[in-house]
Amino acid sequence: MNTYALGIDVGSTTVKTVVCDEQGTILHSAYQRHFSKVKETVAGQLESILMKFPDVQLRAAMTGSAGLGLANSAGIPFVQEVHAAFLAVKTCYPKADTVIELGGEDAKIIFLTGGVEQRMNGSCAGGTGAFIDQMATLLGITVDELDKASLRATRTYPIASRCGVFAKSDIQPLLNQGAAREDVAASIFRAVVDQTVAGLAQGREIKGNVLFLGGPLSFQKGLRKAFVDTLGLSEEQAIFPEQAPVFVALGSALYAQESRLSAKTPQELLRKVQHASASSEVLTGDCLFESHEEYAAFVDRHKRHDLKYADLRTYQGDAYLGIDSGSTTTKLVLITDKGELLYSHYASNEGQPLDRIAAKLKQIYHDKHPNLRIRSSAVTGYGEDLIRAGLSVDHGIVETVAHFKAAAFFCPDVDFIIDIGGQDIKCFKIKNGAIDSIMLNEACSSGCGSFIQTFAMALGYDIGEFSKMGLFAKHPVELGSRCTVFMNSSVKQAQKDGATVEDISAGLSSSIIKNAIYKVIRAKSVDELGKNIVVQGGTFLNDAVLRCFEREIGRNVIRPAISGLMGAFGAALYAKEQAQEQESTLIQPQALQNFSYSSKNVRCGGCTANCLLNVIRFSDGGRFVSGNRCEKGAGIKRETEVPDLYSYKYESLLQLAKQQPASPRAKIGLPLVLGNYEQLPFWHTMFTKLGFAVEISGESDRKVYFKGQHTIPSDTVCYPAKLAHGHIETLLEKKVDFIFWPCMSYNVKEADTSNHYNCPVVAYYPELMRANHSGLNEENFVYPYMDLNRPKNVINVMKRTLAKYNVGGQISGAVEAAYKSMQDFRQNIANKASDVIQQARAEGRKIIVLAGRPYHLDKEINHGIHKLITSLGLAVVTEESVAQLGQMPKLGVLNQWTYHSRLYRAAQYVTTQPDMQLVQLVSFGCGIDAITTDEVRSILESKGKLYTQLKIDEINNLGAAKIRLRSLLAAMK
């Protein structure tokens, strides 16, 4: 009887098996999706093996991210999957230098030469197969189609791949703005490559012979191409083995072989797997409905909130059209003047919102009674501008306001609205008939509808069917309440432990709700939400989700039957309110028949930002421009410039940096990053006084970021810190004598604070830079510790630092001048701030204190948000320029960071100024802002001011920012 080796690889989405002989020759292999039925799939494959090799003995080992539980309970030896891959590589491709493996939810890299190192993705599933699946769903195509499309691309857009959530928020606007699908597809693959380089390689260069493994890399040509192109590999260097999909299973077979594991017959193995018990480690909750009667009563109660209906074909008279062009779906509503529903449409926009809406409008025109007259129309949602321009819709309305109007129609005294859509959660509180505070999910789309949908599909179900399955689940699993990605791994664990699809479905519904309540709203008690709660959005049409929500908050809520159409319905109500005597501007049937458009990309030459514009031309000659951050790109000229302190301060810093001594003794490089945005005047003055030329690293942009990306060791640090790596590269290119970037535990003491620290990242980032950039050494990178509050200390340290330049005698004078220069600069900014405020008041403009950190001045960090604000007609000042005008309010937190204490004073000052509001800029990953944001909010809200927070990172998408700012504007009126 022959003895073969069997490797079983149980991945997050697939099961792979390989049988090989003593020489490692593959005799049999299988690759199959398991749709969460792990045990059954493995057993099925074992059965085929049994049929094919009835009389053999098998040494078997199991591997894979979802294989551990099964291996343990079936008593089959387990081998860690990277280790398995390692063995297979050593056997089959001994010349490989690096292995990159992308799986369903895992991404791994193995460096083989120059110190073996194995890495896998941590808590983030960005850049994996699941990510690609998710993106294909978003585009409404299959992964295959995505792959083919990508090969026809002509350009790529920057897309974040750190996690599907962020990528979606990058891709959605691109789609809504009409970017070509081919280009988006290629961009998605490019993003996966970037994620692998940044997230996994983390500073180690990928070179030599690279072996590519895993399903996505063996099936998707576009992805292969993206890797080969980006890494600059030759044809010989890029190895795509034929057996790639089952490579890890092969490794596990080799492991079984090599370890001489005891051989068993296929029958025995099959029996072991079939009899493996599901372990009971899964945490479960209560079931959603005890009985069908309970469910029926629930359904009945919610049926009450419905609209009256009228017939489109027979109704004669005035009608109003509302359109909600959402992130993934398109909604249309046509109502009568009594608010009766004539027509509604709710469907995925399949990445082509303009086409979908035009088609539906055609249908309305075709079906309606000749005497039905559309008096007015309004559009809301992400695609508002595009749809308005393309179809000449009368009005545009902010989403939040639209939703409020719709909710008030069903519940006039509504005080809390929560809307869960495809990938956004919007919650707002209503006070005195106006929107009081808005909470949007910016950092995370966990808990949104598209997540369940993607999941349902991954498990092989249709979304409607999938969510119904959860209604009567016996033991709903407790999944995490954090990000989508983390939920993936929680589901993985539940699957591993034998949870049923029903239990997972119910668990997901509950997670969504927990996320919304505890992550987005962050409610501490139910009373905080309000008494009259209206829930809406497509996701709430899912009864399981609705039930979980009522459960979690312990009270009944109103879900209108048109829950998914509320934005469009609100827009229709708005159209009705705004209807004028004259005809609606809405595109007429005739023009609609001939409607078409084309899109192309151009670079704006309006300013140095060189925004990439997407220009859409419509068949009637009109055009729509997107991608611009200010009105210049859209071809609009303003008569007067809206006063903006951000631009002024930024320009002033760049101007200041230009001054240089006549014959410098050496050239110093100063990275324009983090704390240096504050200290530039200080260091520049000190060094130029001492006769040094000061070269600053210059302005940031995306290219600068990419330049330094390979030396970033921690992929979760904030974007301002990540950008610093590119600036160091720039300075090295500029051939400075040395780069100067001091470490400082303490910042300058300013007001009555408990302490005056820098945040750990600002304080010590130079240490990190030195340790992670091989081009830096003692000579060319100088990062002494000092405390600016102690001039003597600064003088001592500088004397030591510059010892070899013989400038010791001049240092104390230079330091004195430096202090004065910093003081003058701040005074200059403060003076300008009062000018800005004065001018704004003279022009009747409201003023926004855009409050962040000094480095939020960086245009690559703030993404031009200040310009967005001025384009809405509001003046902008910085936090530090008004902080000194405010008092330190009573705080509920320890006030120990200088930059952050400015936020508190600025907020206090804003509460004393009727025409000011504060908008807080928060860099994603800023741990300290987890503390400041709640505090700034409470300072503002205690005095009846609105709190608006904009979370920013490397993603250049101002969509969410725009909604917030426009809602703020609406509320200020």
Place this chain on the structure above:
Amino acid sequence: MAEYAKFTEEMKKTHTILVPNMLPIHFKLFMNVFESYGFHCELLESESRTVVEEGLKNVHNDTCYPCLLVVGQFMEALKSGKYDPNRTALMITQTGGGCRASNYIYLLRKCLAETFPQVPVVSLNFSGLEKDSAFQMTAPITLKCMYGVLYGDLLMTLYNQCRSYELIKGSSEKCLQMWEKKLDKLFKENKFTRTKKIYKEILEDFAKIERSSVPKIKVGIVGEIYVKYSPLANNHLEDFLISEGCEPVVPTFMEFMLYWAINKVTDAKLYDAATKGTPIYKGAYKLFLHKQREMIAAIKKHGVFNAPHDFEEIIENGKKFIGLGVSMGEGWLIPAEMGALAASGTENIICTQPFGCLPNHIVAKGMSRAVKEAYPNANIIAIDYDPGATRVNQENRIKLMLANAKAAGGLH
């Protein structure tokens, strides 16, 4: 500062102080010390799912995991009905550095303000914060706690070295429990200062445990202090490593105390900012160092177990990678401990950290490359802990590291 309940002298008689269990062995000893000064304390050991849920409900979800767990554990306890909120106080550590941890106490008070405004929070700190509380770490309490640290460190070190090798399952645990009881008595009777004698007895008792001589893979654990030590936070990392056939090597708590004391001296030097307090910190450092050296000498003299590193050696290791001015969170201590571990043959190192920990961007992930350059065989992984990170994911990553260790023939 907003108003909050203060811990008064009278409350010593009426109140039970709840303490989160950061270091299972040490904190039991500290309880004794506090008890002897008239504070009635109780350790919280709940690990139910409610702890995490309460944490998520009560603090900003981007706040670090230790804060979330500690607050969650308190809120669970208060809501459980087991404690009368009118006779209960909470104790929380406060480091007083530039890291977010100094703010935990405020975040805790914010939560309490809404549901249990009458419950006072006492701060366990050595930085003179919260002067208006009746609970103060006076010199005698601090001194007594120092002994708690020493004994705790010794027990923890020996326990880990025995547990992985014990032939009779549970024998190390038994020995540990016996000594916990004995020390309990010694502290109550104020006989704890006879360290030489006690160390010797402890060493001898642990040496009696029957152990296998087959070497195991040693895995060092460094990282953020709470996640590093607390089984609640790190999903029982030490137990997991033992179940995987490894020996966990956990640096002593005294190292953190020494780190904290020497930082005050270093900062005074770096920033020309010496104060009247500086010599006191210097004195404390010297005392701690001397005391720890006594313990190390006892272990070496006994000759059976591996002693912790001498702290000055750790400092020298740290200097290779990072400036000693990096003093927020666990600062330079993390790369220093990594280096010291790698240098002494514990080349597999897990760095535990809360997801999004700010100082750890610099000192943990930021320094791995430098440590690996100095010690090419070092096998370091950073594991993030937070409410959403699942155990299976963490364990998979650790297994990967272990597979790596085995491939490298990592039996030292």
